Amino acid sequence: MDRAGLPAAHAAVLLAFERHLRAERGLSENTVRAYTADTASLLHHLAVRGGQPLAALDLAVLRSWLATLRTLGSARGSLARRAAAARAFTAYATRVGLLDGDPGLLLRSPAPRRELPAILRIEQAAALVEAAGADPGPGTCDPLELRDRLAAELLYGSGIRVGELVALDLDDVDRSRRLLRVIGKGDKQRSVPYGLPAESALRVYLGRARGLLRTERSGPALLLGARGGRVDPREVRRVVHRLAGQVAGAPDIGPHGLRHTAATHLLEGGADLRAVQELLGHASVATTQLYTHVSPERLRAVFQQAHPRA
Numbered sequence: 179m180d181r182a183g184l185p186a187a188h189a190a191v192l193l194a195f196e197r198h199l200r201a202e203r204g205l206s207e208n209t210v211r212a213y214t215a216d217t218a219s220l221l222h223h224l225a226v227r228g229g230q231p232l233a234a235l236d237l238a239v240l241r242s243w244l245a246t247l248r249t250l251g252s253a254r255g256s257l258a259r260r261a262a263a264a265r266a267f268t269a270y271a272t273r274v275g276l277l278d279g280d281p282g283l284l285l286r287s288p289a290p291r292r293e294l295p296a297i298l299r300i301e302q303a304a305a306l307v308e309a310a311g312a313d314p315g316p317g318t319c320d321p322l323e324l325r326d327r328l329a330a331e332l333l334y335g336s337g338i339r340v341g342e343l344v345a346l347d348l349d350d351v352d353r354s355r356r357l358l359r360v361i362g363k364g365d366k367q368r369s370v371p372y373g374l375p376a377e378s379a380l381r382v383y384l385g386r387a388r389g390l391l392r393t394e395r396s397g398p399a400l401l402l403g404a405r406g407g408r409v410d411p412r413e414v415r416r417v418v419h420r421l422a423g424q425v426a427g428a429p430d431i432g433p434h435g436l437r438h439t440a441a442t443h444l445l446e447g448g449a450d451l452r453a454v455q456e457l458l459g460h461a462s463v464a465t466t467q468l469y470t471h472v473s474p475e476r477l478r479a480v481f482q483q484a485h486p487r488a
Contacts, residue, residue: 188221191232195270204365208341216263219243232271237281240264244287261287296429297439298422300446303334306436307375309424310417321387325401325409326417328383331376332358333418333433337440337458338370340411340433347398353377362459370457441466 184192195217199210223243224230230239243264244257252260268282298306310327311320332343342360350359356377358370393406401409415432422431429435437458444454455466 184218184221185225188225188232191271191276192218192221194274195267198270199266206341206363209363212259213263213266216260217267219247219260220264220267232276233278235268235271235277235281237284240268240281240285258287261285295438296431296435297442298425298428298431298435300443302425302428303436303439303443305425306418306421306428307331307334309421319386321383321390322404324379324383324387325391326421328376328379329401329409329414329417330421330436331379332372333414333436334440335376336370336372337437337444339437339459340414342459343433344399344401344409344411344414346400348400349398351380351400353380360459364461366459368456368459370459 192214196210196214199205199213200207205213220235220240220243221232223246224232224235224239227234227239227242240261244261247260248257265282265285268277268280268285271277272280307327307330310330311323329343332338333340336358338358338360339362342362345361346358351357352359352369356372356374358372360368360370362368388400388402391402391404391406395405395407396402397408399408401414403409403413411433418432418436419430422428422435431439441454441458444457445451451463451466455463458466460466
């Protein structure tokens, strides 16, 4: 839902809230867009209830809005996110004096079902990266194919988010130590290591592909699109889905699935959960646990090794 058609007063409040999310709370652009769209939907709902002013926004309106969305088919996870956006908005509106009290404090939403995401087996992950194309050797090459290989290597090899990947600049890569300087959610910076296969893909891409893609629009961006600008996250998602489709028996996954896969394979290889949390950039280790699968075989091996009555 966009802001078109909102009463002028509601549109002005929405714009101020958007600025607050970006400037004061430092949320990512994806979160700002989602919260702004959800709040626009809420304000549209308020407007169609007889053109009510913002001061009429109360718990009954919030519940009515969520109920309408549920009737229209919104999933539990979507409703939970929308409720979070509404609570952020009512807290802001109360703080700046637009509401006398914060109705969002009493708003509850259905907890989203925690479903384990699909991941790749180790051999499937290797096949996905190989599907992007090996180093073609001397002669002609497809620069986009070499870019896609690097994107796949970095996504699986480091576990970074697709938004973090496309935001990388040339000077964010420390090749001597094989580290990526990543700006994550909340503008938090962290260093993430990557391996030798990703370094090899990076060397080939920088030496033979980026120069062919570079234009005056490129700036310092590491990964470039066909027209020379910074590659779009949607293009990277299309690439990963396409590569997954070329791997026999692999689930249809995107960049987020590669992130889950990387985290799981780290744990399967014996990495500490706290270290994986740092690599993924999670504020809470509980979030990291949701990102990871541990096979029954791994659990059995740990149990046999560690428990005194195994």
